[in-house]
Amino acid sequence: MKTLENKVALITGSSQGIGRAIALKLASQGAKIALNDIAPQEENLKIVQAQIKNAGGEAKYFMADVSKYDEVEKMMQSVQQEFGRLDILVNNAGITKDRTLAKMTVEEWQKVIDINLTSVFNCSKTALPLLIQSQGNIISLSSFSGLRGNFGQTNYTAAKAGIVGFTKTLSKELGKFGVRVNAVAPGFIESKMTEAMPEEMKVVVKKLTSLGRTGKPEEVANVIAFLAGPDASFVTGDIINIDGGLAI
Numbered sequence: 129m130k131t132l133e134n135k136v137a138l139i140t141g142s143s144q145g146i147g148r149a150i151a152l153k154l155a156s157q158g159a160k161i162a163l164n165d166i167a168p169q170e171e172n173l174k175i176v177q178a179q180i181k182n183a184g185g186e187a188k189y190f191m192a193d194v195s196k197y198d199e200v201e202k203m204m205q206s207v208q209q210e211f212g213r214l215d216i217l218v219n220n221a222g223i224t225k226d227r228t229l230a231k232m233t234v235e236e237w238q239k240v241i242d243i244n245l246t247s248v249f250n251c252s253k254t255a256l257p258l259l260i261q262s263q264g265n266i267i268s269l270s271s272f273s274g275l276r277g278n279f280g281q282t283n284y285t286a287a288k289a290g291i292v293g294f295t296k297t298l299s300k301e302l303g304k305f306g307v308r309v310n311a312v313a314p315g316f317i318e319s320k321m322t323e324a325m326p327e328e329m330k331v332v333v334k335k336l337t338s339l340g341r342t343g344k345p346e347e348v349a350n351v352i353a354f355l356a357g358p359d360a361s362f363v364t365g366d367i368i369n370i371d372g373g374l375a376i
């Protein structure tokens with residue numbers, strides 16, 4: 129049975145990696161998909177859109193830099209015009225600019241905070257009226273490193289830890305409207321973001337992971353599909369680890 133029939137889901141940063149996997153998974157569950165990414169990713173967005181359509185689904189894409197409030201506001205208006213509703217917001221867009229604090233520039237700090245954390249404010253705030261109307265839900269991508277800290281990532285971990293506080297607080301504010309707000313904290317997932325990581329680091333991470341391997345974007349998408357759907361109807365304010373046991 130398809131659990132997301134007649135639902136509309138917006139997934140930020142969905143032209144590749146985990147975002148693409150989420151879009152494909154939610155589409156396979158019957159959701160209509162609003163894809164999003166930045167302009168240089170348009171060709172990849174078209175490919176994801178075609179994949180969804182070829183599988184019998186419905187998808188449109190909306191170009192916006194989610195760190196910019198005015199662009200997000202316009203995107204949300206377009207989503208409403210195109211689909212008439214929004215049930216699921218997945219705050220997935222993110223970047224890293226790793227460097228120890230001693231070497232980190234103000235720009236590297238700000239950009240990572242803006243794209244990983246301010247984007248969650250921008251998208252959640254502008255989606256609120258639609259989500260209240262649909263009694264929908266929000267799922268944001270935090271990270272294992274946001275919960276535990278990670279060398280060379282003060283900017284990224286501050287943003288991802290910020291998502292945890294944001295999620296818990298917003299879940300309290302929106303509970304009375306029947307809107308659920310959750311986050312996931314993936315461990316090491318194979319994507320563009322992690323492919324540049326040195327091989328010796330990957331060996332260490334696998335060793336620390338109970339399942340002894342890295343994760344696939346689809347394994348994150350499966351948990352998000354659960355959180356987005358009716359089987360998670362009593363789950364809110366939660367942060368679910370998807371890390372093969374790394375956090376232990």
Ligand SMILES: NC(=O)c1ccc[n+]([C@@H]2O[C@H](COP(=O)([O-])OP(=O)(O)OC[C@H]3O[C@@H](n4cnc5c(N)ncnc54)[C@H](O)[C@@H]3O)[C@@H](O)[C@H]2O)c1
Binds near residue numbers: 147
């Ligand atoms: N890969 C991992 O191991 C891992 C672990 C924990 C959390 N995460 C989180 O999962 C999410 C997806 O990561 P991924 O591994 O698929 O990385 P990725 O780099 O493959 O994908 C990120 C996507 O976000 C898009 N994006 C970047 N800036 C944007 C902006 N300003 N506006 C709109 N879109 C923008 C990128 O173009 C890209 O398509 C991120 O939030 C990341 O922090 C990843």
